[in-house]
Amino acid sequence: MMKKIKWNHYINYIVIGLLTVVLSAIALAGGHFDSSMLFLLEKVAISIILAVSLSLVVGFLGELSLGHAGFMCVGAYLGGKVAALLEPALGNGPLNFLISLLVGAAVAALCGIIIGIPALRLRGDYLAIVTLAFGEIVKSLFQNTSDESFDGALGLDTPRYDKKYLFIFAFILVLITLAVVQNFIRSKHGRAVTAIRDNEIAARATGINVTKYKLLAFTLSATFAGVAGVLYSFSNYTVQSMKFGYNYSIEILVMVVLGGMGSINGSILAATLITFLNTKLATVLTGDLAVLQNLLYALILILIVIYNNAPALKSFRDRYNLGALLRKLLRHKHDPAKIKDDAAKWDVVPTKIEMNEILSIDMTPQDKKGNTGNGGEH
Amino acid sequence: MAEYILETKDLGISFGGLKAAQDVNIRIKKNQIYGLIGPNGAGKTTIFNLLTGVYKPTAGTFYLDGEELKGLPQDKINHKGIARTFQNIRLFNNMTVVRNVMVGLHDRPEFHCSVLETLLRLPRYFKTERAMRERAKELLRIFDLEEDRNNLACNLPYGKQRKLEIARALATNPKLLLLDEPAAGMNPHETEDLVKTIQFIRDSFDMTILLIEHDMKFVAGLCDEITVLNFGTVLAEGDTKTALSDPAVIKAYIGG
Amino acid sequence: MELFLSTLINGLSLGGIYAMIALGYTMVYGIAKMLNFAHGDVIMVGGYLIYVFMATKSPLLAIIFAVVGCVILGMTIEKVAYKPLRGASPLAVLITAIGVSYLLQSLAQIIFGSANKMVLVYEFGSIDLLGVPVQVSALVTLAVTVVVMVVLTLFIKYTRLGRAMIAVSEDKGAAQLMGINVNGIITVTFAIGSALAALAGLFYLLKAPSISSTLGAMPGIKAFTAAVIGGIGSIPGAMLGGILLGMVECISYKITAIAPYTDAIEFSILIIILLVRPTGFLGKKRREKV
Numbered sequence: 048m049m050k051k052i053k054w055n056h057y058i059n060y061i062v063i064g065l066l067t068v069v070l071s072a073i074a075l076a077g078g079h080f081d082s083s084m085l086f087l088l089e090k091v092a093i094s095i096i097l098a099v100s101l102s103l104v105v106g107f108l109g110e111l112s113l114g115h116a117g118f119m120c121v122g123a124y125l126g127g128k129v130a131a132l133l134e135p136a137l138g139n140g141p142l143n144f145l146i147s148l149l150v151g152a153a154v155a156a157l158c159g160i161i162i163g164i165p166a167l168r169l170r171g172d173y174l175a176i177v178t179l180a181f182g183e184i185v186k187s188l189f190q191n192t193s194d195e196s197f198d199g200a201l202g203l204d205t206p207r208y209d210k211k212y213l214f215i216f217a218f219i220l221v222l223i224t225l226a227v228v229q230n231f232i233r234s235k236h237g238r239a240v241t242a243i244r245d246n247e248i249a250a251r252a253t254g255i256n257v258t259k260y261k262l263l264a265f266t267l268s269a270t271f272a273g274v275a276g277v278l279y280s281f282s283n284y285t286v287q288s289m290k291f292g293y294n295y296s297i298e299i300l301v302m303v304v305l306g307g308m309g310s311i312n313g314s315i316l317a318a319t320l321i322t323f324l325n326t327k328l329a330t331v332l333t334g335d336l337a338v339l340q341n342l343l344y345a346l347i348l349i350l351i352v353i354y355n356n357a358p359a360l361k362s363f364r365d366r367y368n369l370g371a372l373l374r375k376l377l378r379h380k381h382d383p384a385k386i387k388d389d390a391a392k393w394d395v396v397p398t399k400i401e402m403n404e405i406l407s408i409d410m411t412p413q414d415k416k417g418n419t420g421n422g423g424e425h
Numbered sequence: 426m427a428e429y430i431l432e433t434k435d436l437g438i439s440f441g442g443l444k445a446a447q448d449v450n451i452r453i454k455k456n457q458i459y460g461l462i463g464p465n466g467a468g469k470t471t472i473f474n475l476l477t478g479v480y481k482p483t484a485g486t487f488y489l490d491g492e493e494l495k496g497l498p499q500d501k502i503n504h505k506g507i508a509r510t511f512q513n514i515r516l517f518n519n520m521t522v523v524r525n526v527m528v529g530l531h532d533r534p535e536f537h538c539s540v541l542e543t544l545l546r547l548p549r550y551f552k553t554e555r556a557m558r559e560r561a562k563e564l565l566r567i568f569d570l571e572e573d574r575n576n577l578a579c580n581l582p583y584g585k586q587r588k589l590e591i592a593r594a595l596a597t598n599p600k601l602l603l604l605d606e607p608a609a610g611m612n613p614h615e616t617e618d619l620v621k622t623i624q625f626i627r628d629s630f631d632m633t634i635l636l637i638e639h640d641m642k643f644v645a646g647l648c649d650e651i652t653v654l655n656f657g658t659v660l661a662e663g664d665t666k667t668a669l670s671d672p673a674v675i676k677a678y679i680g681g
Numbered sequence: 682m683e684l685f686l687s688t689l690i691n692g693l694s695l696g697g698i699y700a701m702i703a704l705g706y707t708m709v710y711g712i713a714k715m716l717n718f719a720h721g722d723v724i725m726v727g728g729y730l731i732y733v734f735m736a737t738k739s740p741l742l743a744i745i746f747a748v749v750g751c752v753i754l755g756m757t758i759e760k761v762a763y764k765p766l767r768g769a770s771p772l773a774v775l776i777t778a779i780g781v782s783y784l785l786q787s788l789a790q791i792i793f794g795s796a797n798k799m800v801l802v803y804e805f806g807s808i809d810l811l812g813v814p815v816q817v818s819a820l821v822t823l824a825v826t827v828v829v830m831v832v833l834t835l836f837i838k839y840t841r842l843g844r845a846m847i848a849v850s851e852d853k854g855a856a857q858l859m860g861i862n863v864n865g866i867i868t869v870t871f872a873i874g875s876a877l878a879a880l881a882g883l884f885y886l887l888k889a890p891s892i893s894s895t896l897g898a899m900p901g902i903k904a905f906t907a908a909v910i911g912g913i914g915s916i917p918g919a920m921l922g923g924i925l926l927g928m929v930e931c932i933s934y935k936i937t938a939i940a941p942y943t944d945a946i947e948f949s950i951l952i953i954i955l956l957v958r959p960t961g962f963l964g965k966k967r968r969e970k971v
Contacts, residue, residue, distance in 0.1 A: 111775055165956035172716040172775055173955060176905060180948035183902070191941040227544055234543035234550065235531055235557065238520070242528040245517035252477055252511075254503035254532045254597050263540065293898075297783065304776060338795065341787035348780030349762060356773035357765040 059225055059312050063095075067218035074211060085214055089282040091322045092217035093275045096224045098302040098318035099311055100271035103228055105300065106309035107237065108264045109244030114162070114178030115299050117185040118155045118269040120291035122276025124189055124197055126151030127205035127286045134206045143206070144216065148277045155273020158185075159266040167261040174265075182296055189288035202287035205280045217278055224271050229311060231267060240264045294341075298325075301344045304351055427491030430455045430633045431476070431601050435485035437657075438475055445471045446657040447484065451635075453601070453650075458627055458634045460648035460665065462641075464677055468657040469637045470512060473603050476635075477509050478502040490600055504532055506600035510590040510607065512637075518579035522570055522589055525578050526561035529596025536560075561596065567629075568592045568622070584615045588622070595630065602626070604636040608643050616640065620647050645669065653677070686813045688931050694819035696927025697826030698884045702904030703911065703919035704833065705874030711850040711914035712870045715771065718778035719758060721901015722785040723875050727751045727882030728892040729789060732800040740803045748879040755875025756868055764864075782898075789894035797893045800886050818887040829880065830920055833873075837916065846870060850914065899944075903930075906951045912964025921962055926950075 070088065097115060104112045130147040137143040158181070166177035189197055197203050231237050239260045242250040251257055280286045302321050306313030328340050354360060429452045437447035446468040453459045461469050474480045476487060478499040486495040494502050508529075517525050530536055538553040565571045568588040573581060578589060587607060594602055607623070608616045620643065626632050638644050644651060645665055652662040653674045661671040668674060702724060709717045730747035737743060762781050766774045805817035837843035848856040849866045857863050878897075885896060903926060911922025926947060933943040954961060 105772070109770070109772055111772055113779075162952070165952055165959075169955065169959050172771065173909075173959075175716070175775060176902075176909065177952055177955060179902060180906065180951050184945040184948050187942060187945045230544050230546055231540070234540075235527070235536070235538060235553070236540055236543055238524055238528055239531055241520055241524075242517045245519050246515045248479075249511065249515035249517065250528070251499040252479075252503060252509050252515075253529050253593060254500050254508075255528065256500045297779065300776070300779070338787045338790040341783055342791065345780050345782075345784035345787055349777050349784065352773050352777045352780065353762070353765050356769040358768045359765060 059229075059315055060222060063218060063221055063225070063315075067215060067222070070218075071212075071215045074215070085211070086282065087322070087326055088214040089217050089278065090326070091319050092214065092221050093278050093282065094299075094302065094318040094322040095221050095315050096271055096275040096278070097299045098306065098314040099224055099228050100268045100275070101299050102303045102306070102309070102311060102314040103232070103264055103268045105303050106307075106314075107232055107244060108240050108261060110167070110261070110265070111172070111175040111300075112178040112265070112268065113175050113293065113296050113300070114180075114182035114185075115268075115272050116291040116293075116295035117178070117182030118158060118272035119276035119279065119295075120182075120185050120189065120286075120288060121158050122151035122155040122273030123280040123286045123291070124203060124276075124288075125154045126273075126277030127203050127280035128197060130206050130281070131204070139206050141216070144281065147281075148220075148274060151277035151280075152270050152273040155276065156266050156270040159269025160262065162269075163262045163265040167265060168258060179293065179296075182291070182293060186288045186292055202285045203280075204285050205283075213281055217282070220274060220278060224274065225311070225315075227267070228271070231264075232311070236260065236263070297344065301347055305347050308355075427488070429453055429488075430457075430490055431487065431635065433472075433476075433485065433487040436472070436475060436482055436487055437484035438471065438480050439483050444657050446475065446654075449485070449652075449654070449657075449659055451652050451662075453633055453635060455633055456627060456631065457649045458623065458636070458647055460644045460651035461635060461637045461654065462639070462644055462651055463654035463660070466656075467654040469654055470605060471657070472654070473509060473605055473637065476502075476603060477507055500532075503597055503599070506598075507603065508594035508597045508599035508601075509603035510587070510594055510605055512605040512609065514583075514586045514590055516578040516586060516589060516593075518577065520578060521575050522578055522581065523558065523561050523565065523574035525589055525593050526564050526596050527557050529593040530557050530560055533596075533598055564592045564596055567625075584611055584618075587611070587619075591622070591626070595626065595632075600633065602632055602634045604634060606637050606639065608638060608640050616643060623647060641669070683813045684935065686811060687815060688935055689928075690810075690815055690819050690823070692928035692931035693924065694822040694826075694884075694927070695888075695931055696924035697823050698881050698888075698900070698923075699904045699907045699927050700920045700923025701826055701829065701877045701881045701884075702900060703908040703923045704830075704916065705877050706905050707908040707911075707913055707916060707919040708846075708870050709874050710908070712846060713759075713763070713867050715763065715774045716778065716905070717763075717871075717874070718775065718901075719781040719785060720874060720878060721897040721899075721904070722782050722789075723751050723755055723758075723878040723897065724882040724885065724900060725789060725892070725894060725897035726754055726785060727879035728800070728886055728896050729793060729798075730879070731802060731883060731886060732793075732798055732892055735800060735802065743802070744879075744883055747882065748876050751875040751879035751882075752872045755871040755878070759868060759871040782901075786894045786898070793894065795894070797891045799891055801890045802883065802886050805887070818884075822884045822887060825880065825884075829877065834916065842866075842869065903947060906947060908961075909951060910954050910961050912961030915961070915963045915965070918961055918963035 074085075097119065101112065101115045104110055126147040129150045130143055133143045133146060137146075162177060162181045166174045192198065232240070239250070239255045240263075242253070242255055243257050243260055247257060298321070302317040303314055305321065306315070306317035325340070329337075332339050355364070431451065431453040433449055433451045435447075436449040436451075438445050439447070449468075449472060451459070451461075451472075461472060463469055471480065475482050478494075478497055478501070482495055486493055488494070489506055492505065494505055494507070497505065517528060520528070536553045536557050538549050543550045562571060562574065565574055568591065570581075570585060570589060570592065573585065578586065581589060591602075591604065591607070604623070608619055611619060623634060623636070624647070627634055636648070648665045650663060651665050651668050653660040653668055653671070655677045660677055661668045661674050702720065705720050705723075706717065709715065709720070727747045727750070730750045731743045734743035734746040737746075758781055762777050763774060766777060805821060807814045807816050808820075809815075837846060845856070845861045845866055846869070848859065848861055849863055853863055856866075881900070882897070885900070886892065904923065907922035907926040908919050909922070910925060911918030911920070929947060929950065930943055933946050934940050939946065
């Protein structure tokens, strides 16, 4: 049983690691990929990094960030600029890439701290609105920069890194993101973060420094958005602030919601799926039809969230969820020990967040009824 | 070592003119089980909230083992040694039972492990993680919850949820344990069980306990001393039997 | 002087629009304890309804249809998307609200296309005020806003329904025990908010007679900012925040050096306010019940 859990923990490393090795072997051996395929692979990697890092805030901390694209934007501009400045001295090699990456990530982290301090002290929907504001501020600032600094509305040109190998770096970065986020979540520090999500008041009373952990999780998430941004600037050769608007942040949110909040593996799957879908849809749905994609996102958000969270559907969910279905298929349904162990998995359990009280500013006994909801009424 | 584990001096708070508690003086000796009783709205939970830093006192102060804790944030007060449970149970519902207790162990110095160490999965991470799990299991065994350790906290029956909340509070290694209506919603059998558990905690953890309760039989059978509150002020205090037979207390309870 | 007067009037009228939208946010937040992200898009729907019903050739009829349509829309959104989630986590409600916002925008784009539509509701022209030419539409906006605010304040203070709304926002459970139909109150709140949003849509069309599916997005976000600055949950706060933000925006647009950064300036004000005075100017601190 122990083995089974571990396997589930590490399957994502294995899949992505194998993918990286196989694809790079093909690329290095013959270079059979056309540039659009490489571009797609890079895009998938970027999406996974974004979704996994956002999942840390939305799924595990239980707060909503609508400025993930803003942090990415900061990373893309700063990383791209540093790369352009270093190009004469260091050329286009991995060293340049690494330095730009560190700078982009560090500046995004700094922005995360600056935004997190005022927003995370407050409960409720403030983080959502402040991060949204942050995204808009970043966009508007970079849009109005001069030609000498970030090239304003025209966009910043970044060095043309050898595309043949960029996707290998991209996948290595995915692995690093995964390792950091998963190691964080599956530690005492991650436990503190989930405790805050489940019941902030109890977490405080249990000695958890709530502000510290909120800020830590949020900053970590912003850092990796910055990493994704740097990767983006290398992958696209150009950075335009218009691309990093509210809609992009929502797209990342859709990946997290579709994958199941609190599920890292789900985020990876959904990020891959949506990125592929986007590329496919972009060729099919042109002109006015392009909006159908937004319609799809909207429906995903509404239907999945209502299905996963509506109190009235609770018994239905308990009976017919994916986990139960899998257990049935694997004929584990009569093995209570098995069910118990599933509860011990990090990745499966917190897909739905029932914490009606912790985020709201005031709480009435009315609301609590639904939450205890398991014989807890008195 | 101070004479009293907990000492409040003229402790009080007013919410915009409304004095929810005033001039409350409570002294609890080490190893006592101390009761805080009074009719609904007497300000009992307010006192708990003052002692745990949820509210900042607007008057007076309080000392834990001789150290003034007034004005500290909630997590710091917990680190200093006050842990509590809640009137309406507040567990980490989507976490397993054992993890609930492990959160309680989070800030114990013996389980220290920095973020960097956990991110890099250095040996100390595995060591502390294992040690925390073992310690949590020990605590759960005391409360007869070991079997349930891998269940989600929200799936536990009510009585067990109450116990788990106490276990989590104890995990923070407090000097003073505050229990807010621990017997609420329990049947007579469970209540009897709870009395034994609380006495056991006092004896084996060398604990001092301050509890709020409505059930007079429960209080009379368990508490060494009590303070009776009414409208935010102290109505009577002292040895349980004497305080309960005080005419003012009887009047406040029966009305008149 | 000329610049001052025209900026003042434009700022006040823009502020009035923001205030009107902010009222919808703040009332819903106060009563349903949720951030109705789709509120801004109801403005856009209101605009499109006016566009459609201008076919009747009567601006008044178009406005009435738009208000009624938005009220129905607001109540439907509440019933279909938010009500099933009552008692669920605020995060779930917030994400659903974002989904609804997105849904309205994409539906509008599917129905009306992505190109802007021209809607000339009524040509007010401009008049001379102390030697300064002033858009009459701005004055009308200002006047209607003031009237709406006064009526709304009186309604909440002196009618049974209004007082029930205050009761629900103070304590839902207690209000229910007092025999107040909480669900009904929430529906009414959404209805009022949506009617105000429809009017805001009208004012936007008076300001600039063109509409697209994203008309409501930015004003919505800014009005929420205004509601937070004024103090979320507070009705006078929403008015104050709206006027303040409108003035800042108009002044900022007049100064060439900072004009491109106007949005950034407004949002920075939000972040600064949250840092120094998290409850906004007129919001009261809520004590959490433990």
